[in-house]
Amino acid sequence: MSDFFEQVEMIASRSKVAERQALTEEATKTSVILPFLQTLGFDVFNLDEVVPEFVADVGTKKGEKVDFAVKIDGKIAMLLEAKPATTKLGDVQFNQLFRYFSVTEARLAILTNGLEAWFFSDTDEPNKMDKKPFFKFDFQSHDRAQVEELARFQKNSFAIDAIVEAASNLKYTRAAASYLKGQLEEPEDEFVRLVGKQIHDGSVTKNVLEQLRPAIQSALDEIIRDRIQDKLSITFNGDKRPSPEPREPSSKDEASSDDGIDTTEDEIAGHMIVRAIAAKHVPIERVTIRDAKSYCAILMDDNNRKPICRLYFNSQTTRHLGIFDSEKQETKHKIEGPADLYRFADDIEKAVLAYSS
Template identity: 75%
Template sequence: MSDFFERVTQISSRSKVAERQALTEEATKTSVILPFLQALGFDVFNLDEVIPEFIADVGTKKGEKVDFAVKIDGKIAMLIEAKPVNAKLGDVQFNQLFRYFSVTEARLAILTNGREAWFFSDTDEPNKMDKRPFFKFDFQNFDKDQVEELARFQKPNFAIEAIVEAASNLKYTRAAANYLRKQLEDPDDDFIRLIGRQIHEGSITKNVSEQLRPAVQAALDEVIRDRIQDKLGVAFSGEKRAAAEPEAAPVAETAANTDDIVTTEDEIAGHLIVRAIAARHVPVDRISIRDAKSYCAILMDDNNRKPICRLYFNSNTTRHVGIFDADKSEARHKVTGPQDLYQFTDELETVIKAYL
């Protein structure tokens, strides 16, 4: 897996270069898409594995081409349509993929611009490509779990039934997550009635539904907050155990420990809370902590030029948190402790997304 991760990292570097220099679809194919297929284990110079400009006549339409067809064991396994790296995949038309999907053996189709790759299958209707991708991979912003998902498409691992089953699971998981996210933000009447039938005796009339709505919303917030607190408690316990059993530090670091900077438990807790808030948008290991004498900084990518917030927790009487905006202007707010960071979830998410 580490070897595959390294290959994907190399594709990521190519994608970033292509975004600056590749001006055409052909340049994108050469610089990113063909190396991507190679990273998956396919021989791009072997026409028995990768067929460029693949032709499959559809009805009265003759001579139309899809950019690549990938064969495994002599059968068409994947169709790939390429777009220029500066094209937004959500805006492009990919009609060839839809048409060719139904007249070939392929059950997998990839739309890519060298910046992202969108994966489609036929989980809704057999032999008909789904309108929505079941998996999206961003070559320039990914984590270990996403690379593990991408590894399913390597030639040595390729098992179409397992891929389609995973695609179906991902589709339903994504749909359920989207539904629950919508209910968290603004629960609809059906959701209120569903909960209401479990907690209210009698009919759920419109008036009853409106009376229950704020209670349901508050309960959802409480459940999410408790789940986060539970996870933070586990992580925080791990931090304290690690602190209680320090490894022997190299002699060269001894001098650095003589300064007066001590990262407190509240600062560690604040860091973990910001990580929890950021987890909806970025891998949590991108949220770093860097302590100083007067404040504790929470940064994106451990980069001073990407400040998220500062924790002013050193005073025994008055505490503040400084929240940065997209222009890196800091606004200070009085708080009682790290738990108050949840009050600034929207502001924290805004600055985090600004650095993506």
């Protein structure tokens, strides 16, 4: 598996170059898509495995082509349609791929622009390609779990029944996650009523509904905080490295103690929370703290060129969290204390993933 991870990272590098330089579909195919198929274990120079410009008659349409048909043991296993890196997949009409899916034995279709790969199957209706992908892989931004999912499509381990079963599970899991995320942000009346029937004696009237809504929303927030805190406890309880031996303070230590920098308990708590959020993507040791007079920086690899966020906790009246985007531009958000960092978990994860390689 380690070799596969390394090969995927090479594709990630190619994708970044293609995003800047590949202006045509052919350039995208050559620079990213064919190497991607090779990474999955297919011989792109063998027509028994990869057939470019695959032609099949679809009803009254004659001579239509799909960019690649990928074969295993002489049977078409996957269809792949390529788009230039300059194209957003969300804007693409993939009718050709949809039509070909129904007239070939393939049960898997891939749409890619060299930046992302969208995977489709027939989980809704047999032999009819789903309208939505069951898996999206971002070549430039992915975690270990997503690479492990991608490994399912390697030639040497390709099992279509297992893939389709996983696709069905992924589809429902992600649909449920999307629904629950919506309820977390703004609970719908039906959701509040469903929960309300379990916790309220009597009819759930409109007035009761409005009274329960903020309580249910707070309860959902509390559940998420508790789960993250549990992961935090497990992470640090499992860190059994011995404490360093006590030593006499050096003159350098004495000088630094008078520089006006005092790392507070809240800043340390903020560091621990960021580590907990980052733990599912990177080893927690990579998330470090570096205090300064005006802010406390949370960095990746103790490198000030890899900022994750900044904690502005020195003021007695207001506190802020600084979040960095992909361009390392900082946006400040007013917060009450360390616990509010959980509200920005998605932004923190994005910053961590940018430096995860």
